[in-house]
Amino acid sequence: MSENIAVALRHVTKRFTTRTMGTITAVDDFNLEIREGECFSFLGPSGCGKTTTLRMIAGFEDLSEGEIELCGRLVSSSAKNLYIPPEERDLGMVFQAFAVWPHMNIFDNVAFPLKIRKVAKKEIAARVKDALKHCSLDGLEDVYPGELSGGQQQRIALARAIVTNPKVMLLDEPLSNLDPKLRETMRFEIKELQRQFGFTIIFVTHDQSEAMAISDRMMVCDMGKIVQIDTPEALYNHPNSRFVHNFLGESTFINVEVRDGQVFPKGDNTQPIGLPIPENAGPEMVVATRPNAIRLIKDGPGFRTRVEKRIFLTDKTEYLVSVGKQLVKIQTPHRVVFAPGEECAIEIAAPSWYPPEDAAAEAERARRNII
Amino acid sequence: MSFLRKRRGGADLAAMEGRHIGVDGLMTGLSFILLFIIVVIPIFMIVYNAFFYEGKFDLSLFTSVIFEKENLKAMGNTVIIALAVTVFGTIMGLFYAWLLGRSDIPAKGFMRALFTIPYMFPPFFGAMAWDLLFSGRAGYINRWLMSTFGLRQPPVNINSLGGIIFVECSYYFPFVFMQVVSALERMDPTLEESARIAGARQSQVIWKITLPLVKPAISAGALLILISSLAHFGVPSILGFSKNIYTLPTMIYALINKSGGSFEGIRQGTALSILLVAVVAIALVVQKYVLSSGSYDIIKGKSMRPTLIKLRGAKYPLLLLASLTLLVIVVVPLVMIFLVALVKAYGLPLTWANFSFSNYVKVFESPATMDSIKNSLFLSVTAGIVCMFLGVMIAYVINRIRPRGKGLLEILSILPYSIPGTVLAIGVILSWSGSLAGINLYNTIWIILVAYMARYLSFSMKSASASLQQVNASLEEASRACGATHTESLKDITLPLIKPAMVSGFFLIFLPAMRELTTSVLLYGPYSRTLGVQIFALRDAGMIPQASALASVAIVIIIVCNAIVTEITKDRKGA
Numbered sequence: 011m012s013e014n015i016a017v018a019l020r021h022v023t024k025r026f027t028t029r030t031m032g033t034i035t036a037v038d039d040f041n042l043e044i045r046e047g048e049c050f051s052f053l054g055p056s057g058c059g060k061t062t063t064l065r066m067i068a069g070f071e072d073l074s075e076g077e078i079e080l081c082g083r084l085v086s087s088s089a090k091n092l093y094i095p096p097e098e099r100d101l102g103m104v105f106q107a108f109a110v111w112p113h114m115n116i117f118d119n120v121a122f123p124l125k126i127r128k129v130a131k132k133e134i135a136a137r138v139k140d141a142l143k144h145c146s147l148d149g150l151e152d153v154y155p156g157e158l159s160g161g162q163q164q165r166i167a168l169a170r171a172i173v174t175n176p177k178v179m180l181l182d183e184p185l186s187n188l189d190p191k192l193r194e195t196m197r198f199e200i201k202e203l204q205r206q207f208g209f210t211i212i213f214v215t216h217d218q219s220e221a222m223a224i225s226d227r228m229m230v231c232d233m234g235k236i237v238q239i240d241t242p243e244a245l246y247n248h249p250n251s252r253f254v255h256n257f258l259g260e261s262t263f264i265n266v267e268v269r270d271g272q273v274f275p276k277g278d279n280t281q282p283i284g285l286p287i288p289e290n291a292g293p294e295m296v297v298a299t300r301p302n303a304i305r306l307i308k309d310g311p312g313f314r315t316r317v318e319k320r321i322f323l324t325d326k327t328e329y330l331v332s333v334g335k336q337l338v339k340i341q342t343p344h345r346v347v348f349a350p351g352e353e354c355a356i357e358i359a360a361p362s363w364y365p366p367e368d369a370a371a372e373a374e375r376a377r378r379n380i381i
Numbered sequence: 382m383s384f385l386r387k388r389r390g391g392a393d394l395a396a397m398e399g400r401h402i403g404v405d406g407l408m409t410g411l412s413f414i415l416l417f418i419i420v421v422i423p424i425f426m427i428v429y430n431a432f433f434y435e436g437k438f439d440l441s442l443f444t445s446v447i448f449e450k451e452n453l454k455a456m457g458n459t460v461i462i463a464l465a466v467t468v469f470g471t472i473m474g475l476f477y478a479w480l481l482g483r484s485d486i487p488a489k490g491f492m493r494a495l496f497t498i499p500y501m502f503p504p505f506f507g508a509m510a511w512d513l514l515f516s517g518r519a520g521y522i523n524r525w526l527m528s529t530f531g532l533r534q535p536p537v538n539i540n541s542l543g544g545i546i547f548v549e550c551s552y553y554f555p556f557v558f559m560q561v562v563s564a565l566e567r568m569d570p571t572l573e574e575s576a577r578i579a580g581a582r583q584s585q586v587i588w589k590i591t592l593p594l595v596k597p598a599i600s601a602g603a604l605l606i607l608i609s610s611l612a613h614f615g616v617p618s619i620l621g622f623s624k625n626i627y628t629l630p631t632m633i634y635a636l637i638n639k640s641g642g643s644f645e646g647i648r649q650g651t652a653l654s655i656l657l658v659a660v661v662a663i664a665l666v667v668q669k670y671v672l673s674s675g676s677y678d679i680i681k682g683k684s685m686r687p688t689l690i691k692l693r694g695a696k697y698p699l700l701l702l703a704s705l706t707l708l709v710i711v712v713v714p715l716v717m718i719f720l721v722a723l724v725k726a727y728g729l730p731l732t733w734a735n736f737s738f739s740n741y742v743k744v745f746e747s748p749a750t751m752d753s754i755k756n757s758l759f760l761s762v763t764a765g766i767v768c769m770f771l772g773v774m775i776a777y778v779i780n781r782i783r784p785r786g787k788g789l790l791e792i793l794s795i796l797p798y799s800i801p802g803t804v805l806a807i808g809v810i811l812s813w814s815g816s817l818a819g820i821n822l823y824n825t826i827w828i829i830l831v832a833y834m835a836r837y838l839s840f841s842m843k844s845a846s847a848s849l850q851q852v853n854a855s856l857e858e859a860s861r862a863c864g865a866t867h868t869e870s871l872k873d874i875t876l877p878l879i880k881p882a883m884v885s886g887f888f889l890i891f892l893p894a895m896r897e898l899t900t901s902v903l904l905y906g907p908y909s910r911t912l913g914v915q916i917f918a919l920r921d922a923g924m925i926p927q928a929s930a931l932a933s934v935a936i937v938i939i940i941v942c943n944a945i946v947t948e949i950t951k952d953r954k955g956a
Contacts, residue, residue, distance in 0.1 A: 070574060096577040103578040109571035113593045122589075123579035170579065180578075 014081075016178055016210035017044040017067060021076035024062050031377065036062045038234040040076070044227075046177070049204060049211040051221040051228035053257070057378045059234040064180055064214050068103055069096035081177050097126075102171030102209065106183040108163040110155040110170070116142070117151035120169045127174070141173040144203060161192045168200070172207055179204075181213045185220060197224055218258050222246070230254050233374055252364040255298045262304065262339045264297045264358075265366065273297070275334025283313050283333070288363050298362045301328070301341040305357040306348065312355035317348045331356060404868050409784045412775045416793040419835045422817065423808025424800070427658075430651045430811055446652035455632040456656060462542060462617070462628060463610040463664075466549045471603045473550065474557025477703065482565035483591070485689040486700055493562070495707045497555055501943055502715075503896040503913065504552035505615025506932050509920065510714035511548055512620060513721055513929075515539035519728065540624040548616045551710035553609055557602030564598035565591075583690055604668045611661050612801030614899040619920070629657040630803040630899065637807075637903060647810060654804040661799060715936065722930035727923075740930035750931060752908065753915035756826060760901075760911060761894035764833040765887040771834070772841025772886055773879065777871075780849045781857075798839040802899035806832055809904065824906025832900045837893070841886030848882030849875075888946045895942065896935060 024037040037059040044050045052060035065071045066086060067078055077087035080101075085094040110119050120141055124134045142148050145165040155163050164184060171179060181200070185193045201224060204211055215221050221228050222242040229239045230253075238250045249255040252263070264283075265276035268291050272282040276294070285297065305312070306329060318337060319330040329340045329348060333356070340356065348354055431443055446452060477496060481489050499507070514522045515537045523535040538544065568591075576590045577583075614630040621631060633650040640646025692699055721727070723736040744750050775794050779787050797805060809832045814823035822828035852875060860870035898913035905914045912935055920928035 068574075068578060070577075095582075096574070097580045097582055099578075101578055103575060105571040105575060107569050107571055109569065109575040111572060111576075111590060111594070113596075122576070122581075126580040126585065167575070170575070174580070 014046040015043050015079070016046040016048070016081055017050075017212065018042070018079040019063070019067075019076065020078075022063065022066060022073055022078060023075035024059070024066060024071060025074045034378065035234050037066070040231075040236055042229065042236070042239070044210060044212065046081075046210055047204075047208055049201070049213060049224055049226045051213045051215060051225040052231065053215060053218060053221040053228050054231040054237075055216055055257070057233070058231045060214050060216075060231055061182060063231075064182055064212060067212065068101060068180055069094060069099050100174070100176050100178075102174065102176040102179040104164070104167045104171050104179070104181050104184040106186055108155075108160070108167050108187070110163050110166045112154065112156055115152050115154050116147060116158075116166055119155065119166050120173050123170060123174045137173055138169075141169040144172065144206065145169040145199075160188050161196065164188065164196060165199075168203065172203060172209075175207065175209075177209055179209045179211050181211060183215055184213075186215070186217065193220065200224070222258070230257060232257075233371070233378060249298075249362065252296055252298060252367075255362060255364070260301050260339075260341070262299050262301050264333055264336060264338055266295050266297050268293055268295060275336060278334030280334075281313060283358070284311070285358060285361065291363060292365060294366045296364045296366055297358065298364055299358055299360075301339045302326070303359055303361075304338070304340045305359065306331070306340050306342055306346055307355050307357065309353075310355050310357070312357040314353070314355050317350055317352050317354055320348065320350055404871065405778075405782045408774050409778050409782055412771075412778045412790055413786070415771060416775070416790065419831065419838065420793050420797055422812045423805065423835065424796075426811035426816075427651055427654055427804065427808045430648060431655045442648060443652045443655070446649050447656055451627070452629075452632060452653060452656075455627040455629050455653075456660070458542065458617075458626060459611060459628040459630075459657070460660065462545055462549065463607055465542075465546045466553055466610040467603055467607045469546065470550045470554040470606045471557045471599060473706075474554040474559075474602060475561055475599060477554075477706070478558050478561035478565060479587075479591075480699060480703065482562050483690055484692050484699075486692060486696060486703070488700070492703055492707065495711055496558055498711045499552045500555040500559070501892075501939055502552070502936065503615060503898060504549060504613065505619050505898055505913075505917070506718060506936070507552055507710075507714045508545075508548050508616040508619040509916075509928065509932060510717040511539050511544065513717055513925070514713075515544070516620075516623070521731065540620050540626070542626065545617050545620050545626070548620065549610055549613060552616075553606045556605040556609070557599060560598040560602035560605075561595050564595045568594060600668065604664075607664050607668070608661055608799060611664060612657070612803065612899070614803060614902070615917075618917075629653060629660070630801060633657070633803050633807070634903060647807065650807050651811065654801075654807050657801050658804055661801060665799060718929050718936065719933050721926055722933045724926050727925040740926045741934075743927055744930045744934065749910065750915055750919075753910040753912050753931075754934075756909055757895055757897075757912035760826065760829055760833055760897075761891045763830060764837060764894050765891040768834055768838050768841045768890050769883050769887045771838060772843075773845040773876075773883055775838075775842050776845035776849055777875070780846055781854065794842045795839045797835045802832075802836060802897075803903065805836055806900040806903035809835070809900075824909065826909040829901050829904045829909060829911065832904055833890075833894055833897070836900060837890040840889040841883075844882045844886040844889060845879060848879040852878045884949060885946075888942075888949075892939070892942060892946070896939060 019040045019042040022037060022040040022042075023035065025033055025035050027033045036057075040059075040063060052063060054060050062071060066073055067080070069085065072093055073086050073088040075088050077089065078085055080099060083094075084090075084092065085099055086092065111122070114122070117138055120138045121134050124137060129137070138151075139148070142151065145168050147162065147165050147169060150158070150162075155166060158166070164187075167184070184200075185196055188196060197220065200211070211224075213221065213224055225242055227239065227241050228245065230237045230245065232253050238245060238254050240248075245254060246258050249258060255261050256263075266283065267274050267276050267279070268287055269279065271287065273285045273287060274282055283297075306317075313333065315331055315333060317329050318332055321328040321330075323341075326341045327344055327346065329342065330337045331340055331354065332338070338356070432438060432440065434442065480486055481493050481496070486492075512520070514520050515535075516523070516539055517535050518524065518527070520535065520537075520539065523537060526532060526536050527534075539547075572594065573586050573590055576586045581589065612630060613628075614634065617626065617628045618631045618634065621627060622635075627635065633653045636653065637646045637650045640649075720731050722740055723738070724731060725735050725737055725739060729735040772794075775790060778784065779791050779794075784790075800808075809828055810823065813820055813828050813831060815821035822831065856878070857870045857874055860874045861867070865873065896913055897911060898917060901911040901914050902917060905911060910918065912931070916928050916931050916935065919925075919931060
């Protein structure tokens with residue numbers, strides 16, 4: 011993997027003015043460098059700015075501030091009022107709703123980018139055939155998209171995107187209109203195409219497991235701000251905020267109070283939770299961990315409590331255990347067996363500490379969701 | 382299999398009622414009988430009278446009428462006007478639909494509302510207005526131009542094929558405009574965006590992606606224009622009679638009018654009707670052939686605003702063009718009608734000194750005029766209510782009960798929509814002036830009501846049908862499972878759910894019936910003039926300012942009714 015930069019965003023900001031809600035900063039000062047050949051995901055809940063960012067890279071939106079470079083070429087700049095139109099950016103793009111043209115058969119769909127570029131007929135035929143083969147669509151040249159399944163339609167979109175051999179491929183939630191089994195297959199096929207053609211992928215999704223499975227690195231964003239950029243492993247193991255912790259994988263949160271060098275469940279000071287207190291801890295904190303990182307034991311040195319509920323999942327057992335006034339989710343292998351109502355103890359290993367929920371941030375999230 | 386069962390849910394329920402004839406059987410039978418009376422009999426009578434004389438097959442009348450020079454000319458005019466209106470109306474509708482749907486032109490909402498205004502008013506109002514401005518030496522603008530520039534001849538002659546085409550165009554282009562605007566709105570913007578990514582320039586996207594994708598909407602709108610124009614009576618009658626320019630519908634009217642309602646005149650009209658129907662049928666077949674080439678599912682994906690095309694330098698010139706178009710096709714005719722309504726005598730200059738309300742006084746003092754308003758209100762409300770219930774019943778039979786012959790039922794209820802109003806009127810005359818079971822409704826208001834019901838039933842039927850398809854049959858099944866009988870389920874579940882469609886079905890009929898001219902002009906008697914007929918007759922008698930005054934009253938009534946409809950439909954969306 012070379013270290014050349016395929017896509018660079020510098021101070022990219024996008025503000026929308028809506029009639030009802032005033033000005034919304036959809037994308038707030040994004041700085042980002044995506045390396046050549048990298049598979050990079052934009053991950054976040056709806057309204058976080060991921061799709062707007064992708065559309066700015068594609069050239070469908072102008073910038074309120076900042077600039078964008080594609081493979082070393084400045085394509086968008088608010089200061090210079092420079093906007094290279096989408097058709098001159100040499101990108102491949104696949105959309106959520108497939109966007110295959112229903113009035114053209116598969117051959118014409120895939121040949122369209124080449125015809126527009128006035129490529130010779132013979133070469134078009136050869137390259138379309140090649141692209142279709144790579145997307146397992148050979149033999150379907152004369153079929154119209156309306157006769158095909160969602161998965162096949164998305165393959166047409168992929169073939170159409172790779173046929174011009176672009177350096178950068180933008181994928182806008184390309185799998186979310188497909189059923190779960192098919193999603194996995196397509197994910198694998200996209201990675202395989204990337205291996206063969208060597209393009210850079212920007213993958214937009216709100217599905218964390220999908221992003222984790224496909225990405226070399228990913229950016230988690232929330233409410234128009236970048237929260238954290240890192241590899242999937244680092245993001246999962248060292249989330250820098252309660253938001254990232256919650257967004258990636260399953261989380262268990264315990265609201266706690268720190269008093270007299272001890273940690274108590276919030277609103278209940280009968281029994282301390284035996285946890286080392288980090289230096290910068292305030293009087294109220296949130297202790298975050300994963301449901302499978304809490305040990306559930308019959309008796310021992312941990313926090314004494316009882317099991318409230320047991321749920322059998324296919325590959326593990328889930329318990330809800332009361333900690334003060336809160337219910338805490340724990341997942342164990344099937345061999346750990348407790349009955350509801352049974353006394354137990356829990357041990358929390360190496361949790362993350364975050365400040366408590368910010369009311370202002372919650373209000374802002376609600377405001378954005380209305381739009 | 383489960384798919385089939387779901388779709389036939391209503392029929393299964395009906396079967397569970399038992400073997401005796403229940404509500405379903407009653408409704409099915411009633412639907413067939415009513416459609417037979419309203420639709421089949423008039424059509425049969427036209428065909429019979431055109432080809433049979435005194436019980437014997439006789440082509441002589443048919444051939445003699447058809448090969449008459451005058452009639453051939455009328456047919457030529459009809460086709461020329463309809464084709465020209467279709468071509469120009471489609472181009473105009475398409476251009477403005479694109480401008481409002483895809484460009485960054487300002488004041489879109491406002492312009493969109495204005496562009497649908499011509500749709501509200503009957504085209505013959507426009508014809509009246511333009512006649513006032515440009516008819517020979519008498520037209521206001523012609524006179525002004527002649528005196529200002531010292532011209533010998535009136536510069537514009539609205540009483541010509543060109544004039545008729547112009548006026549019809551300005552009233553029929555909204556058919557294409559509205560179809561295409563809504564198609565552009567529903568269209569997934571990523572279909573166009575992916576073409577940009579593929580390397581196509583904006584202009585290439587329009588030609589290779591956008592236009593082909595809205596082609597079905599264009600065809601549908603163009604078909605509406607074509608059929609409406611072929612069957613259109615108002616504009617050619619107002620602009621053409623003075624210069625002996627006839628189309629098939631106006632020729633039929635002239636023949637019947639000339640013969641004073643004698644059977645000979647009606648028979649000649651009947652033969653011409655067959656010709657008119659044949660022309661419309663050919664248009665339908667051609668259109669079907671064109672339409673079958675593709676209808677696609679373009680509604681997909683998350684709703685996102687389409688990227689608007691920046692017009693840059695062309696923005697304000699195009700805004701000016703659009704505003705001028707609106708001024709000419711919407712504002713000028715309406716203003717003209719109100720101004721002439723105020724003038725004391727036709728031909729006087731439009732100055733304050735010549736204005737008075739005397740025409741309105743005359744209009745409201747004339748019993749005939751007041752009768753015409755009452756008649757139109759009675760006819761529109763009655764036809765609206767009756768068709769609303771009939772439409773729901775037939776739609777229910779077709780969609781839920783699905784008896785044998787439901788296809789026939791569907792065709793019969795939609796067929797009158799494609800039959801020109803003139804032809805329908807003749808069919809109704811032939812059927813209900815004493816020749817069948819001695820029933821003679823001629824010269825009464827009831828014969829107009831029968832014609833309106835045939836003409837407008839398809840409106841409420843389609844509206845109810847679309848709504849029924851949205852109401853899943855399982856809702857009725859759930860009601861049955863809760864212990865309600867079939868009739869109770871219908872009354873308590875299905876009817877309330879499609880009530881909004883019934884209300885809009887009523888207005889879909891009430892509004893056009895209020896301004897109807899084409900059928901009533903052939904059916905009215907001394908005491909059953911409608912609003913449209915009265916305006917037409919006043920104008921025909923040379924009382925142009927009074928005709929304008931009554932037309933302006935009609936305009937106010939139409940605007941008020943439309944405002945009420947908008948208010949009602951707004952509430953519905955909020956609920």
